[in-house]
Amino acid sequence: MRELTFASAFAEAVREEMERDPSIFVLGTDIRIRGGHFGQLKDIGQTFGPKRVVDSPISEAAMVGLSLGAAMTGLRPICDLNFEDFYLGAMDEVVNQIAKVRYKFNGQFKCPLVIRASSGVARATGPQHSQMLEAWFAHVPGLIVVAPSTAEDAKGMLKTALRGDDPVIFSFHKMLGNMKGPVPDGDYTIPFGQAKVLRPGTDVTIATYSIMAPKSLQAAEELEKDGISAEVIDLRTIVPLDVKTVAESVKKTKRLVIAHEAYKFGGMGAEIAAQIGESVFDYLDAPILRVGSKHAVIPVSPVLQEQITPGKADVVEAVRAVMEGVAVR
């Protein structure tokens, strides 16, 4: 199989789908020539021209609102907000408008649109360019929320998004962009709501997504040296959330650690832990532990940032704690 970066697999999906479906267009800032702030859609502008790759002023409300109006009237927008933090300029459009349009009008309109933005912490991205807001979006009925961790999934899940009829929040972690992975040749899609076992194991389950998936795999390798066999599950989509796969794994391993970069407090880990507690509590031999960012603004200094955001070591520590059957602080 070919090896592609996450970013080029994503861009390949955009290109292939735009060739297949003329109703797909891209709306974003600095998108046509530069390909977005991360070069995430480099060359798409040259290939498809200004009609289908539309440069937008920095007007997030109008970008998302326009995408909604276009989606309701026969088009399939890919709205590129560059940074996930920039959703905040369009939160009414996301929460009050696109998430509700199908329901409030009794299914009269479809809302097939994708909003892509780069999430998470990179070195020194700081307070307003580092956030992971998936728990906010997950709390709003009507939004599909995806956060893939591999190149293969990035391509396949974007294709699913562009062929579906729901609004999709596509979370693209900054540090995943250059990560390479195998990508199948030819056309394929990855369904939403199906977690993937990235690495089988028998002693502990690590449920994770996005950037913490590769970090959890590294943690599992380290733990293996100590004879601890960790099963790593990549949830891939936040909504729909495949807790069932996690529950099946927990029945086998009896222990669960949930790892995400977003804040631990009020994060998706709390939801997953609660659902596991509700469904397979009796199988647990240890408290469920969560790994996530500490509750602080993300600072720009890397020294401070590392104190707040989780890494491989935090996953290792949490796993060791549940293996001993006790909670860390």
Place this chain on the structure above:
Amino acid sequence: MSTNTQSAQLPNKHDVRSFDSEFVLDLLKEMLRIREFELRAEEQTLAGNVVGGVHLAIGHEAVAVGVMKALKSEDYVTGPHRGHHIVIAKGSDMKNIMAELMGKATGLSGGRGGSMHMADVETGLLGVNGIVGASIVVATGAAFSAKYLGQDRVAAAFFGDGGANKGQFHESLNMASILDLPAIYVCENNEFAVETAVSYSTGVDHIAERGSSYRIPGIIVDGLDVLDVYLAAKEARLRAVQESRPTLIEAKTYRFKGHSIGDKENYRTKEEVQERMKSDPIFKLKHQLEDAGWLNEEQWNEMKLDVENEVAAAVDFALRSPLPDAATALRHVYSKEVF
């Protein structure tokens, strides 16, 4: 007391005799249909048969009717929370509108939306909206769509003077201007955003002036004169289809009733409202038609009876309609079942 820029009793700008008599009579009847609907909606609300908040558009009839008569049926329309007149003028069946107010299964949105969230895919109504300013961006997207698909179609956004102070207004006008979109932005300036007067809330004398910031013609019309609204909207539609350029229309109207049913209206006097009601768009046009010899008392009574019967049938239909099936409460959150 408001210091509005509009005199309560402007002389009629247009001679009805320069229009086709059937056309003007139809404008009158359309306005009357809306008025009667609103009066009965108020009655049904006070009787406890309506679920949810209701914002009456009494006084706004000429804006919706004037614009809609200038549009083609395939054109897209979005509206704000005060939107019954827009839904009616765009062509939805009053039966389903009244049923929606009562939260019935036969309602335009199946009882899911109520007064503030009605849409009709059949008429091109992309929804009235519970959020001030939100209608503006959605119409901008529909205008984008029409241009992208090469359709002879425009999109009109209705919003209030309150909406014109939201970022969505400015972002949309700028976006429509730079992208050359066939959009018509219709501000129904009724002088109050809930109870905050436009003279306090708005940093320009006329909202239409804001068009110039975006190289968009800003046109002020008498929103209590349906012919004035119609002519401006017709010109705006022509500009949209021929030049693919947006227009901002500010219709100076007045809200004859409170913000919503139950509003104590402490922000204005009864005398002010009574004075302004002398410019009632329906009676103004009625008198013009009588002066032209196109309408006599008998014809007026016949028109009124027709309209009363239609609205009474709508109320009856709504009252008799079934409630939604509780088992469908989770339907339509997503295209497929997710939870």
